[in-house]
Amino acid sequence: xxxxxxxxxxxxxxxxxxxxxxxxxxxxxxxxxxxxxxxxxxxxxxxxxxxxxxxxxxxxxxxxxxxxxxxxxxxxxxxxxxxxxxxxxxxxxxxxxxxxxxxxxxxxxxxxxxxxxxxxxxxxxxxxxxxxxxxxxxxxxxxxxx
Amino acid sequence: xxxxxxxxxxxxxxxxxxxxxxxxxxxxxxxxxxxxxxxxxxxxxxxxxxxxxxxxxxxxxxxxxxxxxxxxxxxxxxxxxxxxxxxxxxxxxxxxxxxxxxxxxxxxxxxxxxxxxxxxxxxxxxxxxxxxxxxxxxxxxxxxxxxxxxxxxxxxxxxxxxxxxxxxxxxxxxxxxxxxxxxxxxxxxxxxxxxxxxxxxxxxxxxxxxxxxxxxxxxxxxxxxxxxxxxxxxxxxxxxxxxxxxxxxxxxxxxxxxxxxxxxxxxxxxxxxxxxxxxxxxxxxxxxxxxxxxxxxxxxxxxxxxxxxxxxxxxxxxxxxxxxxxxxxxxxxxxxxxxxxxxxxxxxxxxxxxxxxxxxxxxxxxxxxxxxxxxxxxxxxxxxxxxxxxxxxxxxxxxxxx
Numbered sequence: 001x002x003x004x005x006x007x008x009x010x011x012x013x014x015x016x017x018x019x020x021x022x023x024x025x026x027x028x029x030x031x032x033x034x035x036x037x038x039x040x041x042x043x044x045x046x047x048x049x050x051x052x053x054x055x056x057x058x059x060x061x062x063x064x065x066x067x068x069x070x071x072x073x074x075x076x077x078x079x080x081x082x083x084x085x086x087x088x089x090x091x092x093x094x095x096x097x098x099x100x101x102x103x104x105x106x107x108x109x110x111x112x113x114x115x116x117x118x119x120x121x122x123x124x125x126x127x128x129x130x131x132x133x134x135x136x137x138x139x140x141x142x143x144x145x146x
Numbered sequence: 147x148x149x150x151x152x153x154x155x156x157x158x159x160x161x162x163x164x165x166x167x168x169x170x171x172x173x174x175x176x177x178x179x180x181x182x183x184x185x186x187x188x189x190x191x192x193x194x195x196x197x198x199x200x201x202x203x204x205x206x207x208x209x210x211x212x213x214x215x216x217x218x219x220x221x222x223x224x225x226x227x228x229x230x231x232x233x234x235x236x237x238x239x240x241x242x243x244x245x246x247x248x249x250x251x252x253x254x255x256x257x258x259x260x261x262x263x264x265x266x267x268x269x270x271x272x273x274x275x276x277x278x279x280x281x282x283x284x285x286x287x288x289x290x291x292x293x294x295x296x297x298x299x300x301x302x303x304x305x306x307x308x309x310x311x312x313x314x315x316x317x318x319x320x321x322x323x324x325x326x327x328x329x330x331x332x333x334x335x336x337x338x339x340x341x342x343x344x345x346x347x348x349x350x351x352x353x354x355x356x357x358x359x360x361x362x363x364x365x366x367x368x369x370x371x372x373x374x375x376x377x378x379x380x381x382x383x384x385x386x387x388x389x390x391x392x393x394x395x396x397x398x399x400x401x402x403x404x405x406x407x408x409x410x411x412x413x414x415x416x417x418x419x420x421x422x423x424x425x426x427x428x429x430x431x432x433x434x435x436x437x438x439x440x441x442x443x444x445x446x447x448x449x450x451x452x453x454x455x456x457x458x459x460x461x462x463x464x465x466x467x468x469x470x471x472x473x474x475x476x477x478x479x480x481x482x483x484x485x486x487x488x489x490x491x492x493x494x495x496x497x498x499x500x501x502x503x504x505x506x507x508x509x510x511x512x513x514x515x516x517x518x519x520x521x522x523x524x525x526x527x528x529x530x531x532x533x534x535x536x537x538x539x540x541x542x543x544x545x546x547x548x
Binding site for chain 1: 304307308309311312315357358359360361362405407412413414415417418421
């Protein structure tokens with residue numbers, strides 16, 4: 001299934017080596033397994049975003065990428081002017097508010113696929129999908145939940 | 147004493163004091179000619195700032211050699227030691243560089259200067275900012291720390307567009323509301339000889355301008371510009387003896403609300419009410435308590451307009467209307483001459499020039515002195531709101547000395 005998802009070309013170009021850092025590698029590797037992860041406190045289990053190296057609830061320094069449900073809603077979005085975009089394709093960027101997290105609401109950046117200007121709206125229910133970039137590395141993005 | 151928007155449960159008013167109120171004053175400002183992006187790159191920012199400092203000193207009636215402190219922000223490359231040496235200053239006593247990229251850190255730069263002269267750490271401080279856009283990385287381009295680099299959301303227009311979209315979704319804000327910010331700013335710029343744009347625009351022009359990041363169009367975006375800038379700050383006591391009517395710094399504040407992080411640039415996880423804001427409601431609260439004034443005391447506002455939606459959200463954060471009601475407020479013409487809150491009467495970043503907020507201070511000072519090209523009647527107080535999104539952002543409340 002993951003191979004069917006088309007990642008925007010600019011994303012493909014910019015992903016690659018710079019995206020996989022010691023702090024983020026586990027996120028991309030989990031995506032290759034079809035699992036969406038967020039930074040999570042080892043001590044109290046609070047999910048958060050982005051990486052802050054310390055838990056805003058309990059102060060623990062220990063954290064790791066942990067799976068969350070992989071469903072959410074479109075909190076907000078924008079469509080980028082196609083004429084100036086390197087791909088010349090109309091693309092969106094979105095903020096996804098995740099379902100079922102521990103702690104305060106968690107919002108993550110992402111792309112929404114299988115939508116157009118009429119169907120991408122705030123509060124649209126979405127689920128994570130994954131596109132393989134290279135061996136063991138995939139990019140999560142989001143599609144409407146059926 | 148007013149506040150911005152009501153505080154969250156568990157939040158407290160932190161600034162009760164008048165510790166800085168009216169203790170420092172703006173006594174002069176100066177700038178080079180304003181250029182388009184890259185126009186002065188070959189000249190360099192040090193030369194631009196030196197010219198601006200000299201202009202400011204002529205305005206104030208002081209010598210550049212009298213300056214014993216410098217502050218700046220946004221990682222400005224101009225070096226205070228070089229300036230002090232160049233001007234032959236007897237000695238340098240104080241410097242401060244503000245965190246907070248873009249125009250956000252400007253509040254800090256002014257606050258440090260005011261604190262320095264109020265506490266005797268310096269006698270005359272120059273806030274400087276030199277800009278030649280292409281000499282570094284493209285301004286506003288961003289890396290986002292440790293966040294997985296989903297690389298699409300990489301420009302300010304895109305991140306502010308997403309805040310605007312959510313604001314529209316929650317409150318019914320419209321494209322016309324964004325457009326009114328752009329159109330009213332241009333109308334002011336048309337009267338301002340120093341503005342880079344003098345052609346009026348209509349709402350139709352706004353709607354027909356190129357879409358950059360929906361709902362943000364070209365005419366919702368600020369300019370990119372080159373220039374050198376300086377504002378001189380000294381103690382109120384000394385200011386009385388100088389050339390101009392002193393403009394007092396009645397309040398200065400900086401900061402960000404809880405879990406703001408890098409704001410729309412990548413934090414994303416602040417309280418929901420703060421995502422659809424300029425992130426300045428806690429700054430407003432500190433500022434008004436610091437100054438002993440409230441929104442109803444403000445005569446004119448200079449609100450950092452990198453993108454039109456952030457003017458709307460700034461109007462809300464500083465308590466001129468309840469959150470979500472800025473759209474109808476601007477649609478009623480309240481940003482215009484004679485409105486409840488004449489705003490960006492110089493033309494702002496959108497239509498005058500983009501000097502990362504320094505020209506908002508100039509215009510706040512001009513309105514208090516009574517010398518603006520778009521002078522509003524009986525101005526005693528000017529609010530200056532710094533660029534939203536970085537942490538810290540900031541604000542100043544200026545008051546005509548009387």
